Amino acid sequence: xxxxxxxxxxxxxxxxxxxxxxxxxGCDIEVLNVLTPYYDxxxxxxxxxxxxxxxxxxxxxxxxxxxxxxxxxxxxxxxPAPKLVFAIGSCACGGGVWHDxxxxxxxxxxxxxxxxxxxxxxPRPEAILYGxxxxxxxxxxxxxxxxxxxxxxxxxxxxxxxxxxxxxxxVYTKVxxxxxxxxx
Amino acid sequence: xxxxSKLKEALVCLRAGRVTLPYPAQPRPVPPRFRGRPIFDAAKxxxxxxxxxxxxxxxxxxxxxxxxxxxxxxLGRRCTYCGRCADVCPEKAITMxxxxxxxxxxxxxxxxTLELFMSTCQRCGRCFKEPSPLEQLKLKGYRFDDLAxxxxxxxxxxxxxxxxxxxxxxxxxx
Numbered sequence: 001x002x003x004x005x006x007x008x009x010x011x012x013x014x015x016x017x018x019x020x021x022x023x024x025x026g027c028d029i030e031v032l033n034v035l036t037p038y039y040d041x042x043x044x045x046x047x048x049x050x051x052x053x054x055x056x057x058x059x060x061x062x063x064x065x066x067x068x069x070x071x072x073x074x075x076x077x078x079x080p081a082p083k084l085v086f087a088i089g090s091c092a093c094g095g096g097v098w099h100d101x102x103x104x105x106x107x108x109x110x111x112x113x114x115x116x117x118x119x120x121x122x123p124r125p126e127a128i129l130y131g132x133x134x135x136x137x138x139x140x141x142x143x144x145x146x147x148x149x150x151x152x153x154x155x156x157x158x159x160x161x162x163x164x165x166x167x168x169x170x171v172y173t174k175v176x177x178x179x180x181x182x183x184x
Numbered sequence: 185x186x187x188x189s190k191l192k193e194a195l196v197c198l199r200a201g202r203v204t205l206p207y208p209a210q211p212r213p214v215p216p217r218f219r220g221r222p223i224f225d226a227a228k229x230x231x232x233x234x235x236x237x238x239x240x241x242x243x244x245x246x247x248x249x250x251x252x253x254x255x256x257x258x259l260g261r262r263c264t265y266c267g268r269c270a271d272v273c274p275e276k277a278i279t280m281x282x283x284x285x286x287x288x289x290x291x292x293x294x295x296x297t298l299e300l301f302m303s304t305c306q307r308c309g310r311c312f313k314e315p316s317p318l319e320q321l322k323l324k325g326y327r328f329d330d331l332a333x334x335x336x337x338x339x340x341x342x343x344x345x346x347x348x349x350x351x352x353x354x355x356x357x358x
Binding site for chain 1: 203204205207208212214224226240241242243259260261262263264265266283284285286287288289290291292293294295296297298299
């Protein structure tokens with residue numbers, strides 16, 4: 001029982017390593033904001049460590065860039081085996097606004113395998129906490145891909161043969177019947 | 185000296201009380217002008233693709249499947265939530281919502297796809313064009329972005345070669 005309790009309490013305390021591979025420092029400030037007493041990430045056992053060899057989680061900020069790609073990959077390889085990578089911010093998730101410049105390779109998933117994405121530019125501290133809570137299983141993710149369809153096909157094509165005279169007016173019969181049908 | 189300073193520190197800490205937010209247990213409201221995830225309203229959208237042309241991150245892709253169906257795909261990976269798509273939309277079909285809890289384990293969860301019906305002109309057979317906003321946005325012809333690989337094609341051929349309408353009258357000025 002004590003063992004199970006210990007596993008429950010301490011098994012998921014994530015020590016995070018904070019890797020910025022060329023971002024603008026906005027996401028770094030938000031991550032440091034999460035670690036303050038106001039948001040208090042240590043409730044979930046999250047601690048910032050200075051070396052990737054002590055870390056379970058790598059927080060990636062900034063896009064994968066040409067000068068820092070090697071260093072980021074080496075930091076990822078230095079982490080011990082059960083490891084998670086969080087991509088924080090739009091740069092890490094998708095390459096950022098300057099995704100097509102010469103020194104940006106793209107999202108960080110081109111260099112390290114990413115497990116959780118937290119989009120935002122920068123994400124709110126609550127959003128980062130929420131991403132961590134999703135990773136720990138404390139909350140469910142709220143997003144799902146959405147598809148809308150505006151009209152159902154086939155829609156009748158116009159043809160002059162469908163024009164019909166009604167008294168003084170000329171009425172287009174197919175549109176009339178199509179408009180009268182209930183549409184969902 | 186040190187004891188006094190410790191006592192003072194303890195007093196300060198006691199006076200501050202508990203400041204930690206109960207965030208993941210309770211929802212946290214955002215400021216009213218906060219811009220979260222854009223929500224695309226398929227009922228209002230006319231398919232002008234002004235959002236796709238104005239997006240600084242090139243995250244909105246447009247693909248014309250056939251003459252009458254246009255697919256508009258918002259990827260949301262590198263969206264900076266700047267709200268320029270909502271600003272430029274002539275029909276106000278895009279609203280910046282207050283959703284910020286978008287953390288996922290699959291990046292495809294954020295994307296939205298609209299399948300739009302474009303009605304065609306009965307004379308020329310092409311899609312209707314709203315005159316003033318679209319001319320400002322320099323929209324011509326059809327867009328063929330790469331939806332399979334989520335890539336934005338830089339410019340379509342129809343954009344480069346200037347098309348002339350059938351009934352265009354050239355007015356010669358001396």
